[in-house]
Amino acid sequence: MKNKTKLYSLKLFLILMPIVLFTIVSCGNNDGQDPSKFSGTKKNDVANDISAFELENGFGPVKQKIELGPIDPKLVKQGQTIFETKCAACHKLDEKYVGPAQRDVIKRRTPEYILNFMLNPEENYQKHPEAKKMLAQYLTQMPNQNISIDEAKAVLDYFRKVAEEK
Amino acid sequence: MKNISNKIILIVIGLIISMAAIYSGCNQSKGTLSGNEAEQVYVAPGNYDDFYLFASGGFNGQIGVYGLPSGRHFKTISVFAQNPETGYGYSEETKEMLNTSYGFIPWDDAHHPELSMTDGIPDGRFIFINGNNTPRVAKIDLKEFETMEIIEIPNSAGNHASPFVTENTEYIIAATRFSVPIPQSDVPISSYKENFKGTMSFIKLDPKTEKMNLEFQIIVPGFDYDLAHAGKGPSHDWAFFTSYNSEQANSLLEINASKNDKDFIAAVNWKKAEQYFKEGKAKTYPAEYYRNYIDEKTHIAVSEKNNQVKVLDPKDCPGMIYYLPTPKSPHGVDVDPTGEYIVAGGKLATVIPVHSFKKMLKAIEEKQFDGEVGGIPILKYDAVVAGEVQNPGLGPLHTEFDGNGYAYTSAFISSEIVKWKLGTWEVVDRIPVYYSIGHLCIPGGDSKKPYGKYVIALNKITKDRYLPTGPEITQSAQLIDISGEKMKMLLDFPTVGEPHYAQAIPTELIMKNSKKFYPIEENFNPNAVKSEKDSRVERKGNEIHVYMTAMRSHFSPDNIEGIKLGDIVYFHVTNLEQDWDVPHGFTVKGNNNSELLIMPGQTRTITWIPKKTGIYPFYCTDFCSALHQEMQGYIRVSPANSNVELAFSLGK
Ligand SMILES: [Cu+2]
Numbered sequence: 001m002k003n004k005t006k007l008y009s010l011k012l013f014l015i016l017m018p019i020v021l022f023t024i025v026s027c028g029n030n031d032g033q034d035p036s037k038f039s040g041t042k043k044n045d046v047a048n049d050i051s052a053f054e055l056e057n058g059f060g061p062v063k064q065k066i067e068l069g070p071i072d073p074k075l076v077k078q079g080q081t082i083f084e085t086k087c088a089a090c091h092k093l094d095e096k097y098v099g100p101a102q103r104d105v106i107k108r109r110t111p112e113y114i115l116n117f118m119l120n121p122e123e124n125y126q127k128h129p130e131a132k133k134m135l136a137q138y139l140t141q142m143p144n145q146n147i148s149i150d151e152a153k154a155v156l157d158y159f160r161k162v163a164e165e166k
Numbered sequence: 167m168k169n170i171s172n173k174i175i176l177i178v179i180g181l182i183i184s185m186a187a188i189y190s191g192c193n194q195s196k197g198t199l200s201g202n203e204a205e206q207v208y209v210a211p212g213n214y215d216d217f218y219l220f221a222s223g224g225f226n227g228q229i230g231v232y233g234l235p236s237g238r239h240f241k242t243i244s245v246f247a248q249n250p251e252t253g254y255g256y257s258e259e260t261k262e263m264l265n266t267s268y269g270f271i272p273w274d275d276a277h278h279p280e281l282s283m284t285d286g287i288p289d290g291r292f293i294f295i296n297g298n299n300t301p302r303v304a305k306i307d308l309k310e311f312e313t314m315e316i317i318e319i320p321n322s323a324g325n326h327a328s329p330f331v332t333e334n335t336e337y338i339i340a341a342t343r344f345s346v347p348i349p350q351s352d353v354p355i356s357s358y359k360e361n362f363k364g365t366m367s368f369i370k371l372d373p374k375t376e377k378m379n380l381e382f383q384i385i386v387p388g389f390d391y392d393l394a395h396a397g398k399g400p401s402h403d404w405a406f407f408t409s410y411n412s413e414q415a416n417s418l419l420e421i422n423a424s425k426n427d428k429d430f431i432a433a434v435n436w437k438k439a440e441q442y443f444k445e446g447k448a449k450t451y452p453a454e455y456y457r458n459y460i461d462e463k464t465h466i467a468v469s470e471k472n473n474q475v476k477v478l479d480p481k482d483c484p485g486m487i488y489y490l491p492t493p494k495s496p497h498g499v500d501v502d503p504t505g506e507y508i509v510a511g512g513k514l515a516t517v518i519p520v521h522s523f524k525k526m527l528k529a530i531e532e533k534q535f536d537g538e539v540g541g542i543p544i545l546k547y548d549a550v551v552a553g554e555v556q557n558p559g560l561g562p563l564h565t566e567f568d569g570n571g572y573a574y575t576s577a578f579i580s581s582e583i584v585k586w587k588l589g590t591w592e593v594v595d596r597i598p599v600y601y602s603i604g605h606l607c608i609p610g611g612d613s614k615k616p617y618g619k620y621v622i623a624l625n626k627i628t629k630d631r632y633l634p635t636g637p638e639i640t641q642s643a644q645l646i647d648i649s650g651e652k653m654k655m656l657l658d659f660p661t662v663g664e665p666h667y668a669q670a671i672p673t674e675l676i677m678k679n680s681k682k683f684y685p686i687e688e689n690f691n692p693n694a695v696k697s698e699k700d701s702r703v704e705r706k707g708n709e710i711h712v713y714m715t716a717m718r719s720h721f722s723p724d725n726i727e728g729i730k731l732g733d734i735v736y737f738h739v740t741n742l743e744q745d746w747d748v749p750h751g752f753t754v755k756g757n758n759n760s761e762l763l764i765m766p767g768q769t770r771t772i773t774w775i776p777k778k779t780g781i782y783p784f785y786c787t788d789f790c791s792a793l794h795q796e797m798q799g800y801i802r803v804s805p806a807n808s809n810v811e812l813a814f815s816l817g818k
Pocket of ligand 1: 749786
């Protein structure tokens with residue numbers, strides 16, 4: 001008899017406790033700040049599921065396969081300048097440096113993956129198994145060099161060109 | 167059994183009540199006086215503050231940047247003081263900023279941060295601050311939080327009434343605390359009354375280039391000009407300056423400058439002054455002064471020397487300036503949001519006198535004068551005064567406004583803030599502060615549209631408020647809630663340096679413009695290296711120039727040989743990173759200079775004169791990556807007559 005009541009109050013406790021906790025927690029968000037404005041400024045929600053497209057092409061602004069036209073020599077030149085200023089402190093074409101040799105990156109990865117990785121390394125480190133593997137190997141996180149998507153496409157044409165040259 | 171179920175019922179009721187209590191408690195906590203103080207100042211981890219607070223560092227010559235309501239310290243902006251942490255004032259790119267006509271000066275006493283305004287409201291473009299000791303005014307860009315320009319003020323000593331901006335930042339005004347012979351000359355100090363003069367300076371901010379230029383000065387009788395504020399709205403064309411020592415004493419001022427019953431507020435019609443200046447009424451005085459600025463393209467400080475200044479004399483310029491008699495050595499002068507009331511704080515006064523702008527105009531029109539000094543008419547006190555606040559506390563100094571018809575005045579001697587109503591002049595509330603408050607700050611509290619919400623007490627003394635740290639104890643400010651009828655103390659927070667005065671501005675006006683890095687394409691420093699393959703070492707006579715790049719986690723080059731005793735080594739380090747929050751540091755063993763902190767995309771140069779032969783390591787000081795400890799290199803220094811070839815390499 002006594003036991004049963006105990007059980008009963010335990011059940012009640014279990015039902016009520018989440019409600020109380022919820023009230024307290026929802027209160028915690030209300031600390032004099034406007035949460036819509038000033039909270040959630042740090043995003044670190046990590047999604048575990050990854051689509052087949054993402055697996056092949058990485059995470060970033062490129063969300064569809066792109067049409068590659070013929071290599072544009074003007075873009076190649078621009079891409080080379082960008083590469084030498086913003087990337088060459090870590091990448092050489094034919095030897096491993098801080099990061100992998102890049103002459104045949106276009107053969108290793110899809111164009112979309114290369115673009116997404118240049119433009120959005122942080123998210124790929126968090127979500128992409130291949131990027132995580134590379135990090136474990138090279139130990140240096142590739143920085144976001146804040147190039148625009150057009151600049152990234154120029155670097156891509158540079159990569160395509162140097163791959164042909166060997 | 168029955169007892170037990172009763173107990174259960176009691177528990178349930180108890181839980182419901184406590185839930186209700188928690189819930190209602192959280193509804194009330196939003197900025198009302200019934201919430202608890204801790205909640206009002208708590209900014210949860212990862213969240214942002216509502217306001218930026220820019221507090222002067224007083225005699226450390228810097229500006230401290232804080233968040234409100236938390237009081238957290240974010241940055242110290244180097245202004246007049248060298249900073250070995252960043253290399254400011256040491257690096258080749260920044261040291262020219264501290265040039266003056268007295269040579270290189272690595273320090274000053276910085277008092278009054280002043281936000282630039284558009285239409286009488288802080289616009290978040292710039293903040294200005296004065297150097298008191300060697301008269302200077304600095305302009306800090308709020309996109310970068312860096313000092314971009316410093317102008318020296320000639321014919322000035324003790325640049326205290328400075329810098330205050332007109333309604334659209336047309337001018338930044340500054341007046342002299344210490345009168346001196348103008349132009350300077352070697353005279354007996356006892357000839358004060360005959361030879362010593364004050365000046366008011368009008369620094370124009372070019373609306374296009376945003377550069378400062380000392381447009382003209384007004385020469386005035388040799389009083390001590392203490393503080394100033396420009397008018398707004400109807401009083402847009404005017405600026406007001408307090409003065410004390412109308413006795414013109416040159417010794418033991420605490421007695422000799424406190425004799426007169428009334429000193430003056432000088433009301434200057436700057437529009438009229440500008441017109442006289444344009445009409446050519448100004449005389450040219452010889453004057454040596456510097457203007458130093460960061461060149462936009464190269465990001466290198468440039469020093470420019472000027473040799474003359476235009477000076478207006480009130481005797482030649484009728485209607486330009488008047489004196490408003492004001493009791494007992496007035497200190498602060500503050501103009502209310504409507505531009506009608508001019509509030510004076512008399513250090514020794516028992517009331518706060520408030521002048522009326524309308525009455526002033528009328529008194530001028532009706533020539534209600536009470537004599538003149540140095541060609542400046544003195545208006546009759548009764549003809550200009552709008553009212554007096556009785557019982558304002560002892561030693562009222564400064565006043566700011568909440569935009570709801572109330573004024574808040576700091577009282578130094580009685581250590582309190584007194585709240586009073588504009589128009590009725592009655593005191594409605596008072597709160598003690600700890601201790602000896604000087605200035606006070608309400609966000610936007612000197613503008614046309616104060617944001618209100620808080621008043622910050624900027625205290626001179628902390629005594630027993632914090633853990634003791636030996637004879638020197640922390641400086642401090644206090645945050646007070648003014649959203650209710652009664653003021654409520656929320657928070658004490660220590661500051662870096664003396665928070666002499668401060669201004670606050672809503673976060674969103676600054677945050678969205680904040681620069682994250684310097685695009686490398688826009689780096690026009692002639693010593694920049696924009697690609698690792700161009701990094702190199704060159705000899706020019708006994709100068710060695712190291713053109714170095716930094717990128718997580720190596721310098722290029724990182725092995726250098728062929729340097730000889732007697733050489734001067736210039737390290738030009740370019741940070742090739744293009745992301746936020748990745749500065750690199752650079753230092754070399756035994757350097758008599760400072761370290762360098764190089765922001766992403768920037769080039770900075772530090773010089774080093776090795777004094778002994780041997781091997782010198784250098785390394786990155788700012789923890790930049792997992793392999794930061796690997797970011798290092800070696801330099802070999804050989805005897806002067808050695809034949810070691812100049813050589814440099816990376817990864818060999
Ligand atoms: Cu580093």
